[in-house]
Amino acid sequence: AQTVTQSQPEMSVQEAETVTLSCTYDTSENNYYLFWYKQPPSRQMILVIRQEAYKQQNATENRFSVNFQKAAKSFSLKISDSQLGDTAMYFCAFMNAGNNRKLIWGLGTSLAVNP
Amino acid sequence: EAGVTQSPTHLIKTRGQQVTLRCSPISGHTSVYWYQQALGLGLQFLLWYDEGEERNRGNFPPRFSGRQFPNYSSELNVNALELEDSALYLCARSSDRVPGNTIYFGEGSWLTVV
Numbered sequence: 001a002q003t004v005t006q007s008q009p010e011m012s013v014q015e016a017e018t019v020t021l022s023c024t025y026d027t028s029e030n031n032y033y034l035f036w037y038k039q040p041p042s043r044q045m046i047l048v049i050r051q052e053a054y055k056q057q058n059a060t061e062n063r064f065s066v067n068f069q070k071a072a073k074s075f076s077l078k079i080s081d082s083q084l085g086d087t088a089m090y091f092c093a094f095m096n097a098g099n100n101r102k103l104i105w106g107l108g109t110s111l112a113v114n115p
Numbered sequence: 116e117a118g119v120t121q122s123p124t125h126l127i128k129t130r131g132q133q134v135t136l137r138c139s140p141i142s143g144h145t146s147v148y149w150y151q152q153a154l155g156l157g158l159q160f161l162l163w164y165d166e167g168e169e170r171n172r173g174n175f176p177p178r179f180s181g182r183q184f185p186n187y188s189s190e191l192n193v194n195a196l197e198l199e200d201s202a203l204y205l206c207a208r209s210s211d212r213v214p215g216n217t218i219y220f221g222e223g224s225w226l227t228v229v
Contacts (some may be wrong), residue, residue: 042222043203044221044222046220091158099170102173105157
Protein backbone atom coordinates (compact mmCIF):
# COMPACT_ATOMS: atom_id res chain seq x y z
CA ALA A 1 0.00 0.00 0.00
CA GLN A 2 1.14 3.49 -0.77
CA THR A 3 2.00 5.78 2.12
CA VAL A 4 3.05 9.40 2.41
CA THR A 5 5.17 10.70 5.27
CA GLN A 6 5.75 14.28 6.29
CA SER A 7 8.31 14.22 9.07
CA GLN A 8 8.01 17.85 10.14
CA PRO A 9 4.76 18.50 12.01
CA GLU A 10 5.60 22.18 12.50
CA MET A 11 8.01 24.65 10.94
CA SER A 12 8.56 28.37 11.04
CA VAL A 13 10.39 30.81 8.81
CA GLN A 14 11.05 34.51 8.75
CA GLU A 15 9.35 36.58 6.13
CA ALA A 16 11.40 36.81 2.88
CA GLU A 17 13.48 33.75 3.75
CA THR A 18 13.43 30.31 2.16
CA VAL A 19 12.02 27.16 3.72
CA THR A 20 11.91 23.55 2.60
CA LEU A 21 9.21 21.08 3.60
CA SER A 22 9.96 17.38 3.41
CA CYS A 23 7.86 14.57 2.02
CA THR A 24 8.68 10.94 1.40
CA TYR A 25 6.42 8.29 -0.03
CA ASP A 26 6.36 4.59 -0.52
CA THR A 27 5.09 2.88 -3.63
CA SER A 28 5.92 0.01 -5.92
CA GLU A 29 4.42 1.84 -8.88
CA ASN A 30 6.59 3.44 -11.54
CA ASN A 31 4.10 5.95 -12.84
CA TYR A 32 2.31 8.30 -10.49
CA TYR A 33 1.64 11.92 -9.58
CA LEU A 34 2.65 13.99 -6.60
CA PHE A 35 1.03 17.11 -5.26
CA TRP A 36 1.51 19.77 -2.65
CA TYR A 37 -1.61 21.41 -1.30
CA LYS A 38 -1.87 24.21 1.24
CA GLN A 39 -4.70 24.67 3.70
CA PRO A 40 -4.81 28.11 5.33
CA PRO A 41 -6.95 28.80 8.40
CA SER A 42 -9.95 29.23 6.10
CA ARG A 43 -9.66 25.44 5.50
CA GLN A 44 -9.83 25.85 1.72
CA MET A 45 -7.53 23.22 0.22
CA ILE A 46 -5.46 24.92 -2.47
CA LEU A 47 -3.20 23.25 -5.00
CA VAL A 48 0.37 24.56 -4.79
CA ILE A 49 2.24 22.40 -7.27
CA ARG A 50 2.00 19.13 -9.18
CA GLN A 51 4.69 16.73 -10.40
CA GLU A 52 4.43 13.86 -12.85
CA ALA A 53 6.74 11.01 -11.92
CA TYR A 54 7.79 10.32 -15.49
CA LYS A 55 9.14 13.86 -15.82
CA GLN A 56 12.66 14.35 -14.56
CA GLN A 57 12.39 18.12 -14.51
CA ASN A 58 11.31 19.54 -11.18
CA ALA A 59 8.05 21.47 -11.23
CA THR A 60 8.05 25.17 -10.37
CA GLU A 61 5.25 27.66 -9.76
CA ASN A 62 6.48 31.18 -9.07
CA ARG A 63 8.03 31.09 -5.56
CA PHE A 64 7.27 27.39 -5.12
CA SER A 65 9.48 24.63 -6.44
CA VAL A 66 9.99 20.96 -5.73
CA ASN A 67 12.97 18.67 -5.46
CA PHE A 68 11.73 15.38 -6.84
CA GLN A 69 14.08 12.45 -6.22
CA LYS A 70 12.35 9.41 -7.68
CA ALA A 71 14.90 6.84 -6.60
CA ALA A 72 14.83 8.13 -3.04
CA LYS A 73 11.03 8.54 -3.17
CA SER A 74 11.39 12.08 -1.93
CA PHE A 75 9.33 15.12 -2.91
CA SER A 76 10.27 18.26 -0.99
CA LEU A 77 8.72 21.69 -1.42
CA LYS A 78 10.81 24.83 -1.38
CA ILE A 79 9.16 28.16 -0.72
CA SER A 80 11.31 31.14 -1.64
CA ASP A 81 10.80 34.71 -0.42
CA SER A 82 8.28 33.53 2.17
CA GLN A 83 5.27 35.75 2.67
CA LEU A 84 2.88 36.06 5.60
CA GLY A 85 0.14 34.65 3.40
CA ASP A 86 2.10 31.41 3.10
CA THR A 87 1.17 30.58 6.69
CA ALA A 88 -0.85 27.37 6.37
CA MET A 89 -0.87 23.60 6.70
CA TYR A 90 0.95 22.02 3.79
CA PHE A 91 -0.01 18.55 2.65
CA CYS A 92 1.92 16.26 0.37
CA ALA A 93 -0.25 13.86 -1.63
CA PHE A 94 0.26 10.89 -3.96
CA MET A 95 -1.88 9.47 -6.73
CA ASN A 96 -0.96 6.43 -8.77
CA ALA A 97 -1.43 6.45 -12.52
CA GLY A 98 -4.06 3.77 -12.44
CA ASN A 99 -7.64 4.79 -12.66
CA ASN A 100 -8.67 4.81 -9.02
CA ARG A 101 -8.13 8.59 -8.70
CA LYS A 102 -7.43 8.25 -5.00
CA LEU A 103 -5.21 10.83 -3.34
CA ILE A 104 -3.16 9.50 -0.45
CA TRP A 105 -2.12 12.19 1.98
CA GLY A 106 0.56 12.91 4.49
CA LEU A 107 -0.44 14.30 7.86
CA GLY A 108 0.75 17.76 6.98
CA THR A 109 3.29 20.35 8.08
CA SER A 110 2.12 23.47 9.84
CA LEU A 111 4.14 26.38 8.50
CA ALA A 112 4.25 29.72 10.27
CA VAL A 113 5.76 32.70 8.48
CA ASN A 114 6.89 35.28 11.02
CA PRO A 115 7.18 39.01 10.32
CA GLU B 116 -10.93 29.62 -8.17
CA ALA B 117 -11.95 26.26 -6.73
CA GLY B 118 -15.04 25.85 -8.88
CA VAL B 119 -16.72 23.70 -6.23
CA THR B 120 -19.69 24.81 -4.15
CA GLN B 121 -20.54 22.92 -1.00
CA SER B 122 -23.49 23.19 1.36
CA PRO B 123 -24.15 23.49 4.17
CA THR B 124 -21.04 25.18 5.51
CA HIS B 125 -21.56 24.10 9.08
CA LEU B 126 -24.02 21.80 10.76
CA ILE B 127 -24.56 20.07 14.06
CA LYS B 128 -26.26 16.71 14.31
CA THR B 129 -27.10 14.32 17.09
CA ARG B 130 -25.65 10.84 17.26
CA GLY B 131 -27.86 8.41 15.36
CA GLN B 132 -29.24 11.01 12.98
CA GLN B 133 -28.69 11.16 9.24
CA VAL B 134 -27.04 13.95 7.26
CA THR B 135 -26.84 14.93 3.59
CA LEU B 136 -24.05 17.10 2.27
CA ARG B 137 -24.16 18.67 -1.19
CA CYS B 138 -21.57 19.55 -3.78
CA SER B 139 -21.73 21.27 -7.16
CA PRO B 140 -18.76 21.40 -9.51
CA ILE B 141 -18.47 24.03 -12.19
CA SER B 142 -19.97 23.22 -15.54
CA GLY B 143 -18.18 20.63 -17.62
CA HIS B 144 -16.48 18.84 -14.76
CA THR B 145 -17.76 15.31 -14.58
CA SER B 146 -15.74 13.87 -11.70
CA VAL B 147 -16.59 14.56 -8.08
CA TYR B 148 -14.68 13.32 -5.06
CA TRP B 149 -15.45 13.26 -1.36
CA TYR B 150 -12.83 13.32 1.39
CA GLN B 151 -13.10 13.29 5.15
CA GLN B 152 -10.70 15.38 7.21
CA ALA B 153 -11.01 14.44 10.85
CA LEU B 154 -8.84 15.94 13.56
CA GLY B 155 -5.64 13.97 13.96
CA LEU B 156 -6.43 11.57 11.13
CA GLY B 157 -5.58 13.56 8.06
CA LEU B 158 -7.53 13.36 4.86
CA GLN B 159 -9.20 10.12 3.95
CA PHE B 160 -10.64 9.29 0.55
CA LEU B 161 -14.35 8.53 0.69
CA LEU B 162 -15.86 8.33 -2.79
CA TRP B 163 -15.29 9.15 -6.44
CA TYR B 164 -18.17 9.68 -8.86
CA ASP B 165 -17.92 10.21 -12.58
CA GLU B 166 -20.67 10.38 -15.18
CA GLY B 167 -23.21 9.44 -12.56
CA GLU B 168 -21.47 6.27 -11.43
CA GLU B 169 -19.49 5.38 -8.35
CA ARG B 170 -15.95 4.67 -9.62
CA ASN B 171 -14.05 4.10 -6.40
CA ARG B 172 -14.72 3.92 -2.69
CA GLY B 173 -12.49 4.30 0.35
CA ASN B 174 -12.45 2.19 3.49
CA PHE B 175 -15.61 3.53 5.06
CA PRO B 176 -18.64 1.60 6.32
CA PRO B 177 -21.76 1.31 4.14
CA ARG B 178 -23.55 4.00 6.13
CA PHE B 179 -21.46 6.42 4.09
CA SER B 180 -23.03 6.63 0.67
CA GLY B 181 -23.64 9.10 -2.07
CA ARG B 182 -24.75 9.72 -5.57
CA GLN B 183 -24.11 11.93 -8.56
CA PHE B 184 -26.85 13.61 -10.53
CA PRO B 185 -27.10 14.16 -14.29
CA ASN B 186 -25.81 17.73 -13.85
CA TYR B 187 -22.75 16.21 -12.08
CA SER B 188 -23.62 17.63 -8.69
CA SER B 189 -23.32 15.17 -5.86
CA GLU B 190 -24.64 14.27 -2.44
CA LEU B 191 -22.89 12.53 0.42
CA ASN B 192 -25.17 10.78 2.88
CA VAL B 193 -24.13 9.54 6.28
CA ASN B 194 -26.58 7.43 8.25
CA ALA B 195 -26.58 6.52 11.92
CA LEU B 196 -24.12 9.27 12.79
CA GLU B 197 -21.41 8.51 15.30
CA LEU B 198 -19.34 10.96 17.32
CA GLU B 199 -16.23 10.10 15.29
CA ASP B 200 -17.98 11.25 12.12
CA SER B 201 -17.31 14.80 13.26
CA ALA B 202 -15.04 16.20 10.58
CA LEU B 203 -14.60 18.55 7.67
CA TYR B 204 -16.03 16.92 4.55
CA LEU B 205 -14.35 18.15 1.42
CA CYS B 206 -15.75 17.80 -2.06
CA ALA B 207 -13.48 18.13 -5.05
CA ARG B 208 -13.73 18.17 -8.82
CA SER B 209 -11.69 17.34 -11.86
CA SER B 210 -12.49 17.72 -15.51
CA ASP B 211 -12.49 14.07 -16.43
CA ARG B 212 -11.21 10.64 -15.57
CA VAL B 213 -7.71 11.17 -16.88
CA PRO B 214 -5.34 9.96 -14.20
CA GLY B 215 -3.25 12.66 -12.61
CA ASN B 216 -5.50 15.53 -13.58
CA THR B 217 -5.46 18.09 -10.86
CA ILE B 218 -8.20 17.86 -8.28
CA TYR B 219 -9.65 21.12 -6.96
CA PHE B 220 -11.38 21.33 -3.61
CA GLY B 221 -14.34 23.20 -2.24
CA GLU B 222 -14.39 24.93 1.11
CA GLY B 223 -15.91 21.98 2.87
CA SER B 224 -18.81 21.23 5.17
CA TRP B 225 -18.08 21.14 8.88
CA LEU B 226 -20.06 18.41 10.58
CA THR B 227 -20.23 18.19 14.35
CA VAL B 228 -21.92 15.18 15.89
CA VAL B 229 -22.97 15.57 19.51
